[in-house]
Amino acid sequence: MDQPSRSAGTVRPGGRTARVRAAVMEATQDELVEHGFHGLTMDQVAARAGVGKTTVYRRWGSRAGLVTDLMTELANQSTPHADTGGVEADLRANALSVLGAINDGRLGATFQAVIAAATSDEQAAGALRAFYLRRIAEWANVVDLAVKRGELPAGTDGAEVIRAISAPLYYRLVVTREPVTEQDAERSVARTLAAARAGAFVVEEP
């Protein structure tokens, strides 16, 4: 009785198992770029990866399982946050990093796929939330440091500032589906910074 077991591949993760995993992840991204989440099928992924489809079903269970794994993998490739010594430059680095991810063919397609999957799959939703909350927490440090340096008002909520930087970019990507440009990134930084300097990100209850 082998239902899709997430434990498959944990006892003998070397050699073949690792190669299969790599091939499937690669094929999944390729399929996402070409057909989007809606057009993703286990069958196609298996064929493209040169792997038995039984294996794909056993280890990932569903399309949502595939993109969830992909997202988890991305979460572990933590890009260390910048620390240039000035908030504005740090936040610009953050915005440009997000912009780069969104506009990168493979990464962008992956994000959109997971976002789509998360609207009706709890597992995907969890992976998505975990990924972003982690990223937000990491980058919040640059804001905290800025507060310590006196660049921003005391009590400024770092995580909220980081969210505010990304929000307009994702809004364009996912909601209004307009192209997201470097200008949008710059503007987001400028506006968020203006609000932060005015104390709009200071939390009342600590």
Add this chain to the structure above:
Amino acid sequence: MDQPSRSAGTVRPGGRTARVRAAVMEATQDELVEHGFHGLTMDQVAARAGVGKTTVYRRWGSRAGLVTDLMTELANQSTPHADTGGVEADLRANALSVLGAINDGRLGATFQAVIAAATSDEQAAGALRAFYLRRIAEWANVVDLAVKRGELPAGTDGAEVIRAISAPLYYRLVVTREPVTEQDAERSVARTLAAARAGAFVVEEP
């Protein structure tokens, strides 16, 4: 040779045709609330609407076609924007309106479904973009009026202000998938307004 024709139902739109359409739209929303876009099937929708599935295929063609029609319908139910005479109250009205839509069971499910569909269907993407660009343009007026009253700096980009109000709310809904609260709406207004007053939404080239 009748491929899914969007022209079906245009010659005799009265009586039966209208009833079928209403029943199908209703059933589609119900299914979206229960199963999300991924779990939406033409078959189920037809059964739930008490309509032949041939009809659903003929008139809507695909799941994306169903949600696209739903979105187009919402676009035509234009909620007139507020005009309380003060920017802050107007923008708060906008934020709360968005919040209400997001947190409403049926509307929220519909938005998320269309967002999911739009990641891999160009038709859905177009309907989504049209819906929001129209809403943004309508609400941009309240900002333009505020500029004329001298509440905000001359040259402030109204559409961008409106986008900035919604962005954090949708970011939470779709990307980090956190609950979206009234506090989030209030904060978005306060922050956007702070940035706007500081002139961060003034466009350089008119």
Add this chain to the structure above:
DNA sequence: TCCTTAATGGGATGACAGTTCCGTTAAAAT
């Protein structure tokens, strides 16, 4: 009211996604 035909709906058909069975391959331990 009657007529034309737009539009619907039941049911048959074909394709393909998802599942299961079981033999084969190759990690990892000895």
Add this chain to the structure above:
DNA sequence: ATTTTAACGGAACTGTCATCCCATTAAGGA
């Protein structure tokens, strides 16, 4: 080198979704 068994993969099977055919119903015009 040998053994054990985790993990893989070919192939057959099943259910559901998308499509098509054609009879039936009823909208809209005369």
